[in-house]
Amino acid sequence: MIEARDTGESQASRPDGGQDFWPEDKKDGKDGPGRRAKSKSSSSRSRTPLIIAVVAVVVLAAAGVAGFLVLGGGDEKASGAPGNGARLSPVAYTPQMADKDMAKLAQRSADQRPITQGEAFPGDVKTVAYQKYSFTLAASQLANDCKSVTWGQRLQGDLAKYQCSQIARGAYVSQDRGHVGQFIAINLASQEGAEQIVRDLDPGVGAGFVFPLTAKGAPEFRSGFSAAYAQAYGHYAIVTWVQRAGGAQPASLNEMIDASLAIEKPADFVWGRLELADGTPR
Known part of the structure; x- marks a missing residue:
């Protein structure tokens, strides 16, 4: 598991002349690695960043990649x-x-209305974009049975303990x-x-994760490199x-950050x- 955090410094080249996986901060004035904050919208809503930035320098040599795939889990299909x-x-x-x-x-007691499909995935999130990445919503689902869309005994136990009512x-x-x-x-x-x-979903903990939703005709998530950003x-x-x-393997973590910012819209x-x-009108 690789955890990204902002050091405020660009990453130096490796002494052996190779290239580190994590890139240097972008120099063009645009959002660099580790910046997940979005500016206030015209309705004055401010966004809390899901990730503040990139941290570690990791070399993905052949042996290293193999190790990461083990951490990333297998390709076992869910049943039923x-x-x-x-x-x-x-x-x-x-x-x-x-x-x-x-x-x-x-507290949910102050926000009791359940999430609806139309609320989580309204028309304006059918197509989303950030920087050069543009995505289309291929499928959406709202599950009231949290266990049915997750795996891992510890994660499922905590979902029950903390009264998970929905997973969109x-x-x-x-x-x-x-x-x-x-x-x-x-x-x-x-x-x-x-x-x-959020703590349970850390792959280093090994508590489990949410199954990716499949969509007919769309590429599925597979074992290999993927990046997730989670916030309460x-x-x-x-x-x-x-x-x-x-x-x-992506070219840099910037690629993963920018792609994730696009699909954060919902x-x-x-x-x-x-x-x-x-008490503010929407």
Whole structure:
């Protein structure tokens, strides 16, 4: 498992002349590695970043890649759960706990209305884009049985303990079919539960993960390199998970960050709920 964090420094070249996997910060003034904050929208909603940045320098030599695939999980299929893909974990994972601004959504008792399909995946998230990456929503699903769309005894135990009531999943495919993405929203009873699930999803813990949603005719998530970014938003745990189609190694973590920022758009429903909690018209 690779965890990304911002050091504030660009990565130096390796002394052996090889090239490190993590890139240097972008020099063009655009969002560089590790920046997942989006500017305030015209409706003055501010976004809490899912990831603040990139950290470690990792060399993906042939032996190293093999090791990462072990951490990423096998290709065992789920049984009896239509729409589920392979049993996989991301290779790179960045967790973030809830921001203080989410305090009004810390308890589901103050936000009791269930998520609806139309709320999580409205028309404006059918096509999403960030930088050069553009994705189309290939399938979406709202499951009320959290166990049916997850694997791992410990994860499933905590989902039950913290009263998971819904898991929304959206499968995205880039326009060139070179990248696939998963948007995941998990509805827990409390912020404490959401933060515990964010910790459980860390592949280094080995607690389990959410099955990727499959879509007819779309490339499926496979064993190989993938990156996930997870954050607690009040009593919700939000995850964006991306990979190159087929699981190939990306050119840099920037590629994964930019792709994930594109498919983060459905998280807007959380901001809408926060506005309602604040008494601000949407």
